Amino acid sequence: MTSHHDVHHEQVSTAGREWWRSAVIYQIYPRSFADFNGDGLGDLPGITARLDELQELGVDAVWLSPFMTSPQKDAGYDVADYCDVDPIFGTLADFDRLLAAAHARGIRVIVDLVPNHSSDQHEWFQQALKAAPGSRERGRYIFRDGKGENGELPPNNWQSIFGGPAWTRITEPDGHPGQWYLHLFDSSQPDFDWSNEEVKEEFRRILRFWLDRGVDGFRVDVAHGLVKDQEFPDYTPDPEAASMGGEQTPAPYFEQPGVHEVYRDWRRVLEEYDGDRALCGEAWVSSVESMAQWVRPDEMHQTFNFEYLLAPWEAGELRDIIDRSISAFTAVGAPSTWVLSNHDVVRHATRLSLTEENPQGTGIGPDFPGIPDHRDAVRRAQSATALMLALPGSSYIYQGEELGLDEVHDLPDEARQDPTWFRTQGQKYGRDGCRVPIPWAAESPAFGFSPTGKSWLPQPQRWQQLARDAQQADPASTLHLYQQLLRLRRELGLGAGQLEWLDGYDRGVLAFRNSATTIIANISASPLELPREAELLIASAPLENGRLGTDTTVWLRQ
Template structure:
């Protein structure tokens, strides 16, 4: 890759995406996910809380984000990290009070940070009053109609109604004992047995969630991230399914045919919610968590009048491969541009391996997409962090919205050697340890170099143990280090904002793409990513940022490195 400064006047560009002229905050925002249980513990019980988030709000503002997304903080038995909700209109005492939530909102607003919260509509906790009433009622009662109850198959109903499997392992059905002590009906739970699915074909369920939306919108939230949004409506008759439980395509079983995912009637719900949000000022938003395939199917749900955003799982799951990255980015921008919606980019969240761990894995992990345990082959930490820094810088140069997961700005990896006795994820329990689960990416954050929990909790308690080596990854250790991952994120977010890259354009730079390299131009900045094992030459242009500050040869792009170069405005060559 050797292109001179003079050659850049005739740079070969392939335009993919035009600059976004709509001045709406959510189309180009950087939203930071807070997993409250693991962010900061202020009351000393070893569990993160809302006051802990409020106390560190200035740190988040200093990072340069536009909004927070709070994972569930509602009352819950906490059998699935709070995604088993027993009351949608309150705060679990472990996290604080409604007054603490209001104080958080006030602190965020004072720093011009918007707050969106998790909405968990597919299922509730088995402790929710509506489900307790359903269990106490008779088959066919109005109470049971709010959930998916069915008679079993077999002579005495001893078999589940169909062959669907839980995302967490095992059958997606549990049989209840009726009030007279006899074996009774079965209820559907696409996740844990403690999380019964609502029946979204029932108007009573829809009205219940209308009230939930309004409760939080009235308290000032900027919107909702909608958990498992693709699962709400099930196909009539609940037919058997031979494909994967998670709905990902498999031979002969495309996502579009899965009876428990992506049913067309789901758009009625999204449109209903959108009408509610549009009644409020301040551009309140809906972001869909829907692992839908292909990308064009996902784009169907962000057409005008429905969701504002949806997570781009294809990008989240992309391999370390230049050709595949280019294909995913191109198809994403084209699909979302076709429906006038912004694309979002995400590398990590609370359900998957942190990308600093994922990119350090071997080519064939033992359980793709699942956690890593102490008995598994361990990832290459240095390689993973190097690639993660490059991937993060590359991602922050893309136009559209970006979601960050707490701790990625510190270069945190998963706790891949966590002793099994600490695990709490229902996936681990339901599979008898065959699947490690997600606890490794949910470990409490390190704030200081010292202390038993590195500043997460004053007494040093922590609901999950932190791995060795995190002291030097703490915010305190990185705060004044110009070569740190934290410094890289700060600089990239500042440049992204001042240069308007989120609302920018994208054209592939063909002279810098190929043979394991990928380059694009976004409004005067040339972003280059080298996915090779060998270094390549750089053009003679001003360097704005690079992911490896230790580089000693300024005109070389190192292995697994990304760089932003200043080129000014370019016109594609004829």
Template sequence: MTAEPLETHTAVPAAFATSAPGQEWWRSAVIYQVYPRSFADSDGDGIGDLPGITARLPHLAELGVDALWLSPFYSSPQADAGYDVADYREVDPVFGDLAAADDLLARAHQLGLRVIVDIVPNHTSDEHAWFQAALAAGPGSAERARYLFRDGLGEHGELPPNSWRSVFGGPAWTRVTEPGGAPGQWYLHLFDVKQPDLDWTNPVVHAEFDSVLRFWLDRGVNGFRIDVAHGLVKAEGLPDWDHELDLLEGGDSRFSRPPFWDQPGVHEIYREWHRVVAEYAGDRVLVAEAWVYPAARISDYVRPDELHQSFNFPYLVTPWQGAPLREVITESLAAMAGVGAPATWVLSNHDVLRHTTRFGFEPGTALPNGIGADDAQPDAELGLRRGRAATMLMLALPGSAYLYQGEELGLPEHTSLPDDVRQDPTWLRSSHEHRGRDGCRVPLPWSADAPSYGFGPTSRTWLPQPASWAALALDAQRAVPGSTYETYREALALRRAERLGEGELTWVEGYPAEVVAFRTGEVLVLANTGTGTVPLPDGAQVLLTSVPVDLSQGLPADVTVWVRAR
């Protein structure tokens, strides 16, 4: 049974009242991504859940973030870790129930934390009531018109309607068996076969998501992160696209824009959504996961009457090198300023190699989609050193920053995860060519000496944790000067005290090309991506370094420092 929405808008805490234009909390917030199945397990089944998250919320308050973003926890067969939604108004039993969601929201708000939840509008699960009705109703029905069903090509419709391929590998079309038993139409799924794409030319789809947004806004959520925000609208006629599919397209001048990414029609959808959230008090926020390039195209999503933020994926994929970092920062700030939106900054999430692992390889190294035990391995010590330096650089930039759970502990990718435990559909649909994203989704270590390192009350974990993580557990780092956790906590406290997210960046000249040097407010930021040592300004007062180092001879390689200097 579908849960009923609350009858009235939930009151927001006084601290979350609506701000004056330009003063909204999300313009400079630090937002922490929680991947529910890997954060904390309350019942010992080896899978994280909402009560587990609620119990650990004080950790986020102590860390010093402003909000958390929850990856999907909706009713789902979990073919793609919850991004295949069967009911947008119910919590999957593996994570709890609606009462547990309400408890989480209430506790977060008590702690001064806002809560953003994922919304998945590009596709549903094939077990969603709509899709099951579409299968039963047959071609030409109103039920099928909610999805992208098409007749096949060839003499008997035996060929897919076009050449599109799935992000996870293989064709993007699957043929169904009609109610009478005959081979029938094909449906589009840009992701897994169990994730049929919705048809956003249908006003019924618009109305349903308007209702879903209101259901969760009425329960008190502070905003939404929009999955595959650039993919909802497809080009008219679904023309062929014969190139290798990549989420982050646009950097290759040989190809035009794919007919299923970043189509102009998505923007009217987000104008509708903007009008919905504007009805609610407390600066509710809409955040796009839009894998588009360059920054000027990202800015289209955050014009004043559309979304409020969009993830900065060009920044995420930038190597640890001075010139590319300066370039992407400059482009990002300029593009966002042009539409009055804040820049966002992110280094890791649930879809990419953790940045401490990426930076353990030399810049320019071609990295696979998922690392296994028989692949080239990163330099873990170097990766952590660079990762911490990159984080301190990011946290000093004007705008909003996103952290991925566990990065405050310095967690690397699990690069020796046994292949037989992998669950990412990428691994399955690519015929075991691409290992996928499981390595960044391993359950967190909270207590070095506890079963499952404190992830839950038993030793069960849905993915195995590496033994090396005992030394990275929260209780092994808390109150340890210079630990990754304490460095994150100090950086976040200084960011707030110095109002770095609200400042303006001014580049500082006179440093080698390998050094990223800028001022924001009264703070001078120096990030040394090179191999040599860089002198500090005379009389500089050191506020924080990314790792404990001797600065008497200057700033060493792969270190970021915040100083107060004339």
């Protein structure tokens, strides 16, 4: 058993080589980042054209949400061809140019991989529909006979994450009602059967295809799924749990032990390549302790810390999840990861200030009570970001949070495109509000997102003042804060540091030392005197008569 201290030394000595241990990784949602050809959808050449701004921001890597060939029923998480680029985003040559341009700026590139399910337009699924029950073609997916007298009832009671049953019945080639196939998500996203050797071999081929092109790693979608309980028992999820999993008792389609064999296999593939390639898992699991099992030394390198993302802005809960994360990940020799926003959750510049319940994946709409004032909400979000970026490990930033963008809760109904909105008949708003194209230039069409002014989701007028060029000219802007935080984080070595809590502070205050830096986050309602003789390195909001106000985080040198 390695002591905490030894792991710390190991992290420091390998920080340069094992870049993923301390990296700041910027998530790009391609359709909403930058539109080069003017069709209203972001694309790969648009990303390439904006890499200078990301270099200026100071990120170490970008993670690209799906850009592979897809009918786009679920924004690209329904893949029809894993080894090509969807024409709406460009071509493989565009991808190669993007990769070369990023590498030339010292920015690594992680691509999103979706192994739980494919699109129903995937060649394999089309072959399965034409083939007979029990055939090799059907064996790559999860086809089962139905229950009931004539197989008219689904094989079990599982429900789709997007609402409605998780099984769809097909019509056999001879025209008769036939077998049912499993889709944990939309009916256009059939689940692969990961007990099938052919599926395993195909994904080894896909990994090598992208590794051969030079990608630096993969973010793995639904990394806790893939393997299903082969008994296929009935199961009703806990209504309180996050929609993607996280029940105390794992669902029979999530967190199954066999999933770890898949990632051990993938890790061996990555280790055939030079240059320290990384696997990061999206695993919505029952606890951070369970999550650490995904990053044991022979499995993934990182996994998203959703428990941290979902934590309320409350000092006791934050301290608890920070402690448990560092303890659980350190025990397996992995870095903790920290994240506040992504393409599936309400942006934290809104979410942390909501007073009503907002379950993950549900979204918020124009009728949601108590939408916070943007100025107050951004102050809290900036404080949360300054806290997160001071923690040892790796941090994820979601595009637009460096501009302080709020959740677009007031999209018109007719503009919404998330399958959740349609599958729940408008009961849940879904995730469109965090996916609105981001503003680059205050006085340009579509705020600089697109040269023609087209935008696949409408941008709110209030974002004009949040456009990147407007913030670039304002030293007090959110953008400047992020640039300074990222520069200091690197200079002070915080990502590869070690956390030590400081006592003597009120319950609503988080105070710790990381390396030689003191970090204090004031979550309480009362202003706080700062330690004497301390040099202020950065504050997430201006001090109030030299004191630390509510919802403010400072980094100090003592």
